[in-house]
Amino acid sequence: SSENGTSGRGALIVFEGMDRSGKSTQARRLLNHINATTKHGAILQPFPDRNEPIGQLIDRYLKREIDFSEKALHLAFSANRWQKEPLILETIDKGVDVICDRYAFSGVAYSMAKGLDRSWVRQSDVGLPRPDIVLYFEVSPEVAKSRGGFGEERLEKEELQRNVAKEMQGLRGENWIIINANNDEDTVERDVRIAYENIIKTKELGKLTEI
Numbered sequence: 001s002s003e004n005g006t007s008g009r010g011a012l013i014v015f016e017g018m019d020r021s022g023k024s025t026q027a028r029r030l031l032n033h034i035n036a037t038t039k040h041g042a043i044l045q046p047f048p049d050r051n052e053p054i055g056q057l058i059d060r061y062l063k064r065e066i067d068f069s070e071k072a073l074h075l076a077f078s079a080n081r082w083q084k085e086p087l088i089l090e091t092i093d094k095g096v097d098v099i100c101d102r103y104a105f106s107g108v109a110y111s112m113a114k115g116l117d118r119s120w121v122r123q124s125d126v127g128l129p130r131p132d133i134v135l136y137f138e139v140s141p142e143v144a145k146s147r148g149g150f151g152e153e154r155l156e157k158e159e160l161q162r163n164v165a166k167e168m169q170g171l172r173g174e175n176w177i178i179i180n181a182n183n184d185e186d187t188v189e190r191d192v193r194i195a196y197e198n199i200i201k202t203k204e205l206g207k208l209t210e211i
């Protein structure tokens, strides 16, 4: 059973998965649920965070306004997360949950899917706060497709997404929960809540060592 809602530090909850897996919708639903049902509450932290300076550059890259070399892009996404590390730590310390919509696993999986070497790409995220739980949204290509075509953004290409999904499989750790994102929204929401209720927090928030 979890200590959520009673005492101690907040939980670090990460949503990962492919584009159109429904994770952003469900991250917002969990945020609302926690804020409606607990005293401690939660905040939602999307990555990339397009509001801070490095995130603005990433946003312009995704909209094809500027270019990055692949390694510089990798470090930009990573730096975008490091910019938010102090906020994440302070928030957790206050007892408030932090929900991240994507995290370092996207960073590693996208860059590996583009052919960068794992031992190089993992380094820049080592030391970031370690999630208490990673909710991995698994969606079949058919269902993802039925939810609408890819948008205009530069990484929303079918082959790349397939490779990202493949790389994500290799990143699964013992704190990962696989969410069947082919199910309807209410079923997925129920599964997410069950996972949330069953988070087991260590006394101190850990740090990412293996990614």
Ligand code: DGP
Binding pocket: 019, 047, 048, 062, 073, 074, 077, 078, 101, 102, 103, 104, 106, 107, 108, 110, 111, 153, 155, 156
């Ligand atoms: P989103 O705002 O979740 O739709 O993400 C925007 C795009 O950026 C999406 O195609 C996934 C990709 N992305 C997210 N995080 C990272 C990362 O850390 N590295 C790379 N290369 N791509 C990422």
Ligand code: NA
Binding pocket: 019, 153, 156
């Ligand atoms: Na997207």
Ligand code: NA
Binding pocket: 024, 101
């Ligand atoms: Na999203």
